[in-house]
Amino acid sequence: MFDKSGMLVAFMAALALFSFTAPVAQAQPQNLLWSARQDGWSAIQIHDGCYLIFYQDGWVKGWGGYAAPDLKVSVPEGQCDSGGVAEGPVTIEFVWTMQNYHVMIQLEGTAHQGVLQGPGKLTVGDDENDTSFHLRELGDVRNPMPNFYRDGCEYNDDASGAFSVPADEKCQASGAQAMIEQLRQAGLIGGGSAGSSTPAPTQPTSAAAKGDVFGKCVSLAAEEKRGIQDYWSLNNACSQAITVRYCFKANTENAGNEALCSRSEYRTNDIKANGKLDFTWSLTDEGTPMSNGDVAGPNALKVYGFACTEGMTPQVSFDSGRLAFGGCS
Helix, strand or coil, X not given: CCCCCHHHHHHHHHHHHHHCCCCHXXXXXXXXXXXXXXXXXXXXXEECCEEEEEECHHHHHHCXXXXXXXXXXXXXXXXXXXXXXXXXXXXXXXXXXXCCEEEEEEEEEEEECCEECEEEEEEEEECCCCCCCEECCCCCCCCXXXXXXECCEEEEECCCCCXXXXXXXXXXXXXXXXXXXXXXXXXXXXXXXXXXXXCCCCCCEECCCCCCCHHHHEEXXXXXXXCCECEEEEEECCCCCEEEEEEEEECCCCCCCCCEHHHCCCEEEEECCCCEEEEECCCCCCCCECCCCCECCCCCEEEEEEEECCCCCEEEEEECCEEEEEEEC
């Protein structure tokens, strides 16, 4: 979102530098719940039992040193589905104090199954010279400026009108699913059927069987590149060892990829309590010519699976040829 202009980047970077040393817990407004995994995801309360799942890792760092009264988060427009997560048009307003005036960022978009999807609009304003908010001078940046979300992760405008460059490579849609599970575990929303995206027919199903802790414990993260290898990790955020069975899905897949949900392949691994599992998995770069004549578009890796505790192993089946996880034994 914030690398569309050097001036706007500098503005937000100054905010982050000002405040990064203070504990995040001191900055939490009453209606903003940080992820227990500190992975950049948060839940913004629309009203009781109704939340929008929101990712912005840079803002989490930037807000870290503000006392709760200095940051106001409101949702003047937004509704939720029966599961307690946002569905439909939503507007979010963030207001914080800058010396003798306030800065406001207003985000307008559309939520589906809890997270933002598709086109949106971002407006930055302040009340520095007036008692009401007006557009902030942002140099050559459009204000309001367009933005675009896919599964809650933001994509930048590449200046040609195509939203094709991920704004933050650390944003993983699985974090939204884990955030929803965190809300459910806390009793803040109901069970429902909400998730960060609707599984396609080629993706595995995971029955909500007793013992599954995948959404609660497991998250996917990109590690630093080592030589020509792309390293990733599956992280266990729980204080007990787990056994996971899982498969991968990417926007662009190739024959060299392993454990693909689309091919009904999967892996089985144990992950220690609060531990992680490193692995390599190569994503096809955007713009790469494909063997079928297509050119690879924006790419992202997602993981689907089932996790068990107490030494049990997730069950796997093939329902009409489709990979399905469910149950611990």
